[in-house]
Amino acid sequence: MAQQSLPVTREDLLVRRAKLEKSLAVFTDDHQITSLIDEVDSALERMDAGTYGLCETCHEPIEDEYLAADPLARFCIEHLSTAEKDALTSDLLLASQIQAGLLPQQGLCAAGWETAYLYRPAKIVGGDYCDLLVHDGRLYFAVGDVSGKGVSAGLLMSHLHATFRALVAQDLPLNEILFRASRVFCESSLSERFATLACGIARDDGRVEFAIAGHTPVLVAGASGVQKIKATGLPLGLFCEERFFTTGTSLAPGDTILLYTDGLTEAESPSGEEFGIDRLIDCINPGNISSPQGTIDACVREMEGFRKSRKQSDDLTILALRKV
Numbered sequence: 001m002a003q004q005s006l007p008v009t010r011e012d013l014l015v016r017r018a019k020l021e022k023s024l025a026v027f028t029d030d031h032q033i034t035s036l037i038d039e040v041d042s043a044l045e046r047m048d049a050g051t052y053g054l055c056e057t058c059h060e061p062i063e064d065e066y067l068a069a070d071p072l073a074r075f076c077i078e079h080l081s082t083a084e085k086d087a088l089t090s091d092l093l094l095a096s097q098i099q100a101g102l103l104p105q106q107g108l109c110a111a112g113w114e115t116a117y118l119y120r121p122a123k124i125v126g127g128d129y130c131d132l133l134v135h136d137g138r139l140y141f142a143v144g145d146v147s148g149k150g151v152s153a154g155l156l157m158s159h160l161h162a163t164f165r166a167l168v169a170q171d172l173p174l175n176e177i178l179f180r181a182s183r184v185f186c187e188s189s190l191s192e193r194f195a196t197l198a199c200g201i202a203r204d205d206g207r208v209e210f211a212i213a214g215h216t217p218v219l220v221a222g223a224s225g226v227q228k229i230k231a232t233g234l235p236l237g238l239f240c241e242e243r244f245f246t247t248g249t250s251l252a253p254g255d256t257i258l259l260y261t262d263g264l265t266e267a268e269s270p271s272g273e274e275f276g277i278d279r280l281i282d283c284i285n286p287g288n289i290s291s292p293q294g295t296i297d298a299c300v301r302e303m304e305g306f307r308k309s310r311k312q313s314d315d316l317t318i319l320a321l322r323k324v
């Protein structure tokens with residue numbers, strides 16, 4: 001039976017093969033490289049035969065996340081040997097610890113803003129990005145979502161984290177930060193992937209600048225209601241010369257900014273209906289707003305009530321900032 005949407009394409013395998021060939025030119029006759037090339041060729045043959053991504057023991061599809069991390073995998077997780085299973089588990093735990101170490105300080109108050117966030121990967125490792133960074137008296141904030149799932153998405157998320165932080169430290173304007181981050185993404189070997197990002201700079205006087213690269217709308221709750229700030233550009237990494245735009249607003253004490261990933265708005269009820277942005281807007285109605293943590297708790301409570309018994313299938317990140 002033909003499989004639907006594999007996490008690995010023929011192109012991915014061919015890119016991998018070309019890289020191995022290149023290494024072989026440097027390390028001539030390296031046994032490990034030649035045997036990896038054989039494995040890639042055998043994966044390509046399985047793709048032709050329509051058996052790629054199926055476990056050789058049970059013939060069931062190999063877990064997407066695992067196959068994306070190891071495109072040469074021939075067995076599902078259940079049918080790996082004990083030694084392979086142990087190695088995989090310890091790799092995953094290490095990756096999740098590294099990822100947790102990249103998260104910003106919880107409850108950070110800086111530059112006249114108080115903040116809180118929730119970061120909940122669907123699996124051990126996630127592809128969401130959440131960051132807060134104080135630079136030169138300004139608060140930089142970001143929530144992003146990297147394409148793909150699991151370990152490979154987690155690696156890209158840490159790549160985005162490092163890029164964003166390095167660019168902020170260079171005192172660049174926000175549109176320039178996005179332009180360069182997108183270029184780094186595009187020119188890296190990970191070019192088949194992209195990331196959506198909502199980020200901004202919040203100042204002590206209440207001025208906030210946003211740049212939203214293909215990400216879900218940012219919500220701003222103030223005395224006059226909830227405002228939706230829509231994407232100002234395409235996702236990062238689609239084209240090397242992509243340009244980005246910013247938009248600004250001025251917020252008063254008590255006003256709250258909410259950034260989130262689609263794990264929140266696309267959470268589904270048992271009948272398959274999406275939670276959606278309108279329900280989210282109701283949760284952060286100015287009348288319901290308290291602290292940033294209270295705002296996040298209210299959104300999660302509402303979403304979980306809607307989702308009921310349905311399991312979390314996507315990474316979930318929510319970041320709230322409130323002007324003091």
Ligand SMILES: [Zn+2]
Pocket residue numbers: 055056057058059060075076077078079
């Ligand atoms: Zn199996």
